[in-house]
Amino acid sequence: MTVAVADPMLPQRYRVTHAQRLLDDTVSLRLTPQDGELPSWQPGQFNMLYAFGVGESAISISGADDNGFEHTVRAVGAVSRAIAALQVGDSIGLRGPFGSAWPVTAAEGADVVFVAGGLGLAPLRPAIEAVLQQRERYGRVVLRVGARRPQDLLFPEALERWRLARDVDIDVSVDHADTQWRGHVGVVTTLIAGARFDPHESIAMVCGPDVMMRFCARSLHDEGVADDRIYLSMERNMKCAIGLCGHCQFGPSFICKDGPVMRYDTIADRLNVREL
Amino acid sequence: MRSDTETPRAAARITRVALQALIDALIARGYAVIGPTVRDGAIVYDQLSTTAELPAGWTDEQAPGRYRLQRRDDDALFGFAVGPHSWKRYLHPPMETLWTARSSADGFDFSAAPSPTEKYAFLGVRACELQAIAIQDRVFQHDRFRDTAYAARRDNALIVAVHCAQPASTCFCSSMQSGPKARGAFDLALTELLDAERHDFLVEVGSPAGAELLDSLAAAEATRADLDAADAVIAQAERRMGRTIDSSVFRERLRDRAEHPRWTEVADRCLSCGNCTMVCPTCFCTTVEDHTDLSGAQAERVRKWDSCFTMEFSYIHGGSVRQSTGARYRQWMTHKLSSWVDQFGSSGCVGCGRCIAWCPVGIDIAAEATAICADTPPTPGATP
Numbered sequence: 001m002t003v004a005v006a007d008p009m010l011p012q013r014y015r016v017t018h019a020q021r022l023l024d025d026t027v028s029l030r031l032t033p034q035d036g037e038l039p040s041w042q043p044g045q046f047n048m049l050y051a052f053g054v055g056e057s058a059i060s061i062s063g064a065d066d067n068g069f070e071h072t073v074r075a076v077g078a079v080s081r082a083i084a085a086l087q088v089g090d091s092i093g094l095r096g097p098f099g100s101a102w103p104v105t106a107a108e109g110a111d112v113v114f115v116a117g118g119l120g121l122a123p124l125r126p127a128i129e130a131v132l133q134q135r136e137r138y139g140r141v142v143l144r145v146g147a148r149r150p151q152d153l154l155f156p157e158a159l160e161r162w163r164l165a166r167d168v169d170i171d172v173s174v175d176h177a178d179t180q181w182r183g184h185v186g187v188v189t190t191l192i193a194g195a196r197f198d199p200h201e202s203i204a205m206v207c208g209p210d211v212m213m214r215f216c217a218r219s220l221h222d223e224g225v226a227d228d229r230i231y232l233s234m235e236r237n238m239k240c241a242i243g244l245c246g247h248c249q250f251g252p253s254f255i256c257k258d259g260p261v262m263r264y265d266t267i268a269d270r271l272n273v274r275e276l
Numbered sequence: 277m278r279s280d281t282e283t284p285r286a287a288a289r290i291t292r293v294a295l296q297a298l299i300d301a302l303i304a305r306g307y308a309v310i311g312p313t314v315r316d317g318a319i320v321y322d323q324l325s326t327t328a329e330l331p332a333g334w335t336d337e338q339a340p341g342r343y344r345l346q347r348r349d350d351d352a353l354f355g356f357a358v359g360p361h362s363w364k365r366y367l368h369p370p371m372e373t374l375w376t377a378r379s380s381a382d383g384f385d386f387s388a389a390p391s392p393t394e395k396y397a398f399l400g401v402r403a404c405e406l407q408a409i410a411i412q413d414r415v416f417q418h419d420r421f422r423d424t425a426y427a428a429r430r431d432n433a434l435i436v437a438v439h440c441a442q443p444a445s446t447c448f449c450s451s452m453q454s455g456p457k458a459r460g461a462f463d464l465a466l467t468e469l470l471d472a473e474r475h476d477f478l479v480e481v482g483s484p485a486g487a488e489l490l491d492s493l494a495a496a497e498a499t500r501a502d503l504d505a506a507d508a509v510i511a512q513a514e515r516r517m518g519r520t521i522d523s524s525v526f527r528e529r530l531r532d533r534a535e536h537p538r539w540t541e542v543a544d545r546c547l548s549c550g551n552c553t554m555v556c557p558t559c560f561c562t563t564v565e566d567h568t569d570l571s572g573a574q575a576e577r578v579r580k581w582d583s584c585f586t587m588e589f590s591y592i593h594g595g596s597v598r599q600s601t602g603a604r605y606r607q608w609m610t611h612k613l614s615s616w617v618d619q620f621g622s623s624g625c626v627g628c629g630r631c632i633a634w635c636p637v638g639i640d641i642a643a644e645a646t647a648i649c650a651d652t653p654p655t656p657g658a659t660p
Contacts, residue, residue: 008421009374009577010388034383052377052384053568053575076593091383237591239564242421245582246561247589249611251531252618257420273534275603 008242011050011093012036016086017068023152025075026119027084031092032068042101043126044233044261047071048241050093051082058238059083060123060260061097069094072122072154098241100261102127103231107203111139113195113225115216117146117188117208121154123233123260124207132165139202142195145172146188146208150181169195188212192219199224205261207233214271217264227265234259234267251276288495289502292353292475296327298436298464301492302397307434310366311399312359317345319359321366324399331356338444338518338629341638351475354400354468357444358628362557363405364412366396367429370581374564377575384575392425397434401462403455404447404626406437408557410460414620415560434485437462441509445518446629448642452523454626456513464489467506478506521642522649523613523623529649530614534606538648543602545637550583552631552641553608558624561589584608605639613645 018030031049032038041061047069050056057079063070075084086092104127112131116124131138143162147153153172163170171191173184184191189212202225206216213232220230236255239245248255251270253262270276290298302309303325311324314331324330336356337344348355373389401409413430416423440449440456449455458465463486467478478498481487498506553559563582568575582589585604590597598604616624625641632640 007375007388007424010386011375013383013386015383050566052379053566053572055566056564056577074593093377093384093386235592236597237589239562239582243419244416244421244423244560245563245579246584246611247563247582249607249615251610252615254619275598275600276534276607 008095009240011048011056011095014068014092014094016088016090016092019086019088022072022154023074025084026072026154027075028062028070028072029083029086029092030065030068030070031094033094034091038064038066038068039097041069041097043104043130044102044123045097045099046123046241046260047094047096048098048238049073049083050095051079051086052091052093054082055079056093056095056239057083058241058256060233062122062125063129064126072119074119095241098256100259102205102233102261103203104130107131108134108137109139110229111197111202112141113192113197113202113204113220114141114143115146115188115192115204115206115208115220116144117212117216118148118152119154120207120209120212120233121145124205125155125158127205128162132162132168135166140197141168142197143168143170144188144191144195145170146174146191146212147172148175150174150178150183171195187215189215189219192216192223200226202229204230205233206230210235210271217268217271221264227268228263230264231261232264232267233261286481287498287503287506288479288481288490288493289469289498290477290479290493290495292327292477294493294495295353295477297493298489299324299327299399301489302399302434305489307395307397309397309399310363312354312356314345318343319345319356321359321361321363327353330354330400335442336444338446338633339638340446340632340640341635343633350470352441352468352470354438354466355442357440357442357447358402358404358630360555360630360634362555362628362630363398363401363409364557364560366394366398367409367433368412368416368426368560372425372579374577374579376577379573389425392428393432394429395432396429397436399436399438401435401437401458402440402628403437403458403460404440404449404452404628405557406435406458406460406462407449407452407454407626408628409435411558411620411622411624411626412560414622419620435462435464437465437482439465439467439506439510440513441468443513443517444629444633446632446640447518447627448521448629449627450514450517451519451521451642452623452625452627456517457510462486467509469502469505469509476502478502518629519642521646523625523645525649526613526623526645527617528614530610530645533648533653534610536648538644539602539606540600542605542639542644543600545639546585546601546605547636548585548601548604549636550585551634551636552639553583553585554581555630555634556612557626557628557630558612559583563588584611609641609645612641
């Protein structure tokens with residue numbers, strides 16, 4: 001099916017209506033359309049954000065309300081630095097949303113296991129919120145979060161709010177602890193084995209660096225979660241987000257339109273091929 | 277508008293002189309006629325207004341890493357295979373402005389680039405190139421998202437194919453089921469009939485626009501002898517095909533042999549220059565560049581051809597996914613011959629041989645794919 005979009009390459013104008021510094025190099029922006037309504041979206045999808053004159057970057061949607069999208073941006077390159085430096089009232093270009101979504105509805109009735117590494121908590125956040133909003137529709141809900149250092153932990157207030165919400169099993173691990181840290185130290189993968197969920201009745205959603213997702217998927221598999229019930233959010237270079245520029249290819253898949261959320265059983269072989 | 281089915285053999289015959297009338301008729305109908313011409317020691321495509329600009333009496337001698345023009349002993353206008361250009365430079369231009377933006381009181385305003393108005397008539401489209409255009413049609417027009425600029429240029433284009441009489445040693449269109457006989461969607465298809473007595477063209481019609489054009493020319497009805505002569509041209513081209521490969525195993529075996537040691541052997545020779553992707557008539561990858569003017573008030577986004585052989589192509593924060601030349605060559609060839617089938621329902625290769633001739637070190641996609649896909653799989657445990 002060919003989508004009849006007027007011009008999917010042309011950004012729409014959005015305004016920064018809220019900006020919050022989360023970490024030294026990471027901000028959260030709420031972006032409100034300057035013309036027309038917020039387009040419909042699903043947790044797991046991403047937008048292409050354009051800083052005037054600098055360039056465009058694919059950034060996952062970390063939340064939304066009636067007024068706009070929330071995007072969490074780490075300043076790592078020229079474009080993300082320019083986006084992270086935007087102030088309330090500034091304009092930004094936005095194309096999207098694009099891509100596949102987390103299986104939030106498909107997971108109803110099942111235990112849900114979320115595993116996030118670093119900034120990977122941002123794309124998972126709207127899925128977590130959606131599950132918690134209809135908590136009664138799901139079985140056990142498990143969230144495992146990994147961060148480099150305690151001060152790098154994303155969304156600490158949200159984590160606290162989720163922890164106080166009904167029946168959510170949250171655990172956090174850091175790679176490098178400080179003297180104040182009382183939690184786990186080590187890779188987040190190690191927190192999967194101890195979690196209480198029914199592996200045969202679970203859906204797992206994993207987001208983080210490639211290597212972290214590969215090990216997490218393997219751990220979940222070893223715990224007994226079927227490969228077709230494990231979902232990963234992949235990341236590749238993207239220029240167009242509509243399958244025409246070729247940059248995001250991962251074997252036969254275009255991450256922009258076949259992903260970013262992909263079922264593990266469809267990509268497990270490819271994840272083991274270096275430099276694919 | 278064009279029929280995709282093979283046209284009936286209700287063919288006409290025009291003389292070499294009438295070919296000028298065809299060009300004139302196209303120009304009169306508002307077309308920019310693009311065809312082959314000799315420049316800088318190669319046969320390239322450019323805008324033409326007379327048959328005198330066609331490469332009369334020239335042919336191209338091609339081999340891995342080699343392309344040379346040679347004099348023919350006749351005056352054939354289309355007596356060559358293919359040069360470094362392909363029609364994608366017109367339908368999918370190397371550089372294209374996508375939009376402009378101007379800062380305003382309200383932040384900034386975007387303006388889409390105007391829809392293309394170019395009206396091209398392509399003269400001398402080979403069978404392999406018809407297939408290449410059909411492949412890019414599937415990428416840009418028939419996938420989930422449609423490239424509206426490509427679609428506009430494509431809708432406006434008129435195609436005069438010329439059945440290939442002169443495959444190069446690098447050609448393997450027969451193996452890719454794309455030639456030498458043009459079977460795709462053309463408006464007119466010519467066969468050059470040239471011997472001691474005559475220099476004519478058999479003309480087949482593939483669309484109403486083609487029929488209308490032919491009506492305007494001084495055409496004679498083709499005789500049985502003309503049709504037989506045209507068939508003979510294609511039959512001898514088939515016999516002279518440079519190489520034959522079994523492409524049926526590529527899809528599965530290239531996918532499954534990502535760790536084949538041959539990838540690193542190729543990488544030892546590959547310069548990672550991207551020539552193969554630039555001359556390939558189906559390679560469609562692009563990058564974008566964002567510019568501003570000196571005042572910073574006006575910005576634009578430009579799309580440019582890109583190559584999967586660059587390090588930047590796969591860059592994500594922290595580094596490029598495909599660091600090694602072997603991984604980049606593997607991406608190019610596996611995409612072309614294997615994953616393209618998964619993505620767009622056909623191979624991405626048409627067997628034109630351009631990537632073989634224009635590779636500075638003569639890497640031969642047919643030979644490499646055949647080696648990697650050999651019936652004997654690589655030694656287990658061999659590292660890439």
